[in-house]
Amino acid sequence: MIYIRNAAQVVTMAGPNDKPRTGAGMSELGLIENGGIVLEGETIAFVGPDEEARRYVEASGREYEVIDASGKLVAPGLVDPHTHVVFAGSREKELNMRLQGATYMEIMNAGGGIHSSTARTREASEEQLVIETRKRLDRFLEHGVTTIEAKSGYGLRLEDELKQLRVARRLNEEHPVDLVSTFMGAHAVPKEYKADPDAYVKLVTDVMIPAVAAEGLAEYCDVFCEEGVFTPEQSRVVLEAGKRWGLKPKIHADEIEPYAGGELAAEIGAVSAEHLLRVSDEGIRAMAEKGVIAVLLPGTAFFLMTKPAEARKMIEAGVPVALSTDRNPGSCPTESLPFVMNLACLTMKMTPAEVLTACTINAAHAIGRAGRIGSLEAGKQADVVVFDAPNYLYLQYHYGVNLVETVVKKGKTVVADGRRTDR
Ligand SMILES: N=CN[C@@H](CCC(=O)O)C(=O)O
Numbered sequence: 155m156i157y158i159r160n161a162a163q164v165v166t167m168a169g170p171n172d173k174p175r176t177g178a179g180m181s182e183l184g185l186i187e188n189g190g191i192v193l194e195g196e197t198i199a200f201v202g203p204d205e206e207a208r209r210y211v212e213a214s215g216r217e218y219e220v221i222d223a224s225g226k227l228v229a230p231g232l233v234d235p236h237t238h239v240v241f242a243g244s245r246e247k248e249l250n251m252r253l254q255g256a257t258y259m260e261i262m263n264a265g266g267g268i269h270s271s272t273a274r275t276r277e278a279s280e281e282q283l284v285i286e287t288r289k290r291l292d293r294f295l296e297h298g299v300t301t302i303e304a305k306s307g308y309g310l311r312l313e314d315e316l317k318q319l320r321v322a323r324r325l326n327e328e329h330p331v332d333l334v335s336t337f338m339g340a341h342a343v344p345k346e347y348k349a350d351p352d353a354y355v356k357l358v359t360d361v362m363i364p365a366v367a368a369e370g371l372a373e374y375c376d377v378f379c380e381e382g383v384f385t386p387e388q389s390r391v392v393l394e395a396g397k398r399w400g401l402k403p404k405i406h407a408d409e410i411e412p413y414a415g416g417e418l419a420a421e422i423g424a425v426s427a428e429h430l431l432r433v434s435d436e437g438i439r440a441m442a443e444k445g446v447i448a449v450l451l452p453g454t455a456f457f458l459m460t461k462p463a464e465a466r467k468m469i470e471a472g473v474p475v476a477l478s479t480d481r482n483p484g485s486c487p488t489e490s491l492p493f494v495m496n497l498a499c500l501t502m503k504m505t506p507a508e509v510l511t512a513c514t515i516n517a518a519h520a521i522g523r524a525g526r527i528g529s530l531e532a533g534k535q536a537d538v539v540v541f542d543a544p545n546y547l548y549l550q551y552h553y554g555v556n557l558v559e560t561v562v563k564k565g566k567t568v569v570a571d572g573r574r575t576d577r
């Protein structure tokens with residue numbers, strides 16, 4: 155039982171939240187000045203002006219742990235809807251190679267990139283993956299992120315794809331951060347199938363997807379639809395197979411070259427299309443029409459030193475936008491969603507209000523959790539962050555440092571004074 159008292163500002167993102175926010179709706183934060191929040195068990199019991207919250211607490215006659223949020227900003231636990239967090243090793247040498255002129259795709263085609271993380275992940279035991287991933291989850295939590303999506307895709311053969319997804323399932327049970335799993339066996343064509351990519355697609359559709367579904371290891375299916383990786387036609391085959399087995403489609407689309415990925419996302423009814431740095435105007439129009447969520451990853455554009463997605467164009471066209479770190483060992487090795495939020499504002503010109511919407515309720519929609527998380531409303535899960543910031547604008551102004559002070563996950567304080575408390 156926790157009473158968060160006297161917050162300078164509370165970002166509630168209060169509803170209607172049955173659909174992801176678009177256009178001007180992305181700027182409606184449901185702000186409360188001098189707010190209070192009461193958490194009971196794993197649930198939010200009350201959100202409103204602090205005087206009313208105090209009366210609620212006094213009338214209940216119960217004992218509450220009090221968190222004083224005077225002068226602070228309170229917001230929903232942040233949601234990261236696109237990560238590749240389960241992997242072994244790191245790839246810092248590639249940064250040096252890219253600084254000397256090699257491109258991301260050249261490194262991958264020469265056997266590095268995703269292939270090198272695949273080799274390390276195949277070698278790693280489940281236990282080793284748990285240890286490495288747990289550390290990343292601790293960092294996410296310290297940056298205010300209470301729920302993430304986690305993709306497989308560094309196994310690229312049945313037993314190792316299952317291993318990655320089992321690690322995500324185990325950590326979802328053991329760690330305060332909630333993980334929502336996505337099967338991404340079609341992340342790259344593994345070296346052993348280089349001569350026959352269609353045979354690998356068949357392995358994904360006929361063997362891996364049924365096995366993942368049989369064990370209930372994933373809710374979503376994703377594919378890297380990109381020139382030199384999987385064609386739009388192969389991507390369609392993978393995502394349609396996923397659908398037949400109950401896995402909802404997501405797609406890595408138009409990241410490096412325009413490849414009609416946005417159009418494909420709309421056509422097959424994808425929940426989200428992700429990256430979209432080079433999406434066409436037609437792709438944007440089709441996504442807006444079908445309500446496909448654009449999950450944008452400005453940390454990846456920053457780290458790959460390339461032009462970010464055209465967020466303004468998408469918002470103005472009515473596409474619901476969410477933001478994510480893309481945490482992975484190659485193109486975005488950070489757990490700092492707040493830094494990615496800074497980049498969204500400073501490199502894609504999203505407003506501070508749009509940025510918060512994109513990392514809370516819209517991100518929750520992108521992983522099918524908007525009924526439970528992404529806003530501070532009575533009855534929802536008690537996932538709350540207190541920032542050392544006097545108002546929400548300040549989050550995008552004081553950039554590059556971690557302003558997270560307290561994190562409450564399912565009604566339990568898991569970060570205090572910016573550090574994990576419950577290990
Ligand atoms: N683009 C494809 N997949 C990841 C990167 C994976 C890697 O480089 O290991 C991404 O979303 O950025």
Ligand SMILES: [Zn+2]
Pocket residue numbers: 236237238406480
């Ligand atoms: Zn990705």
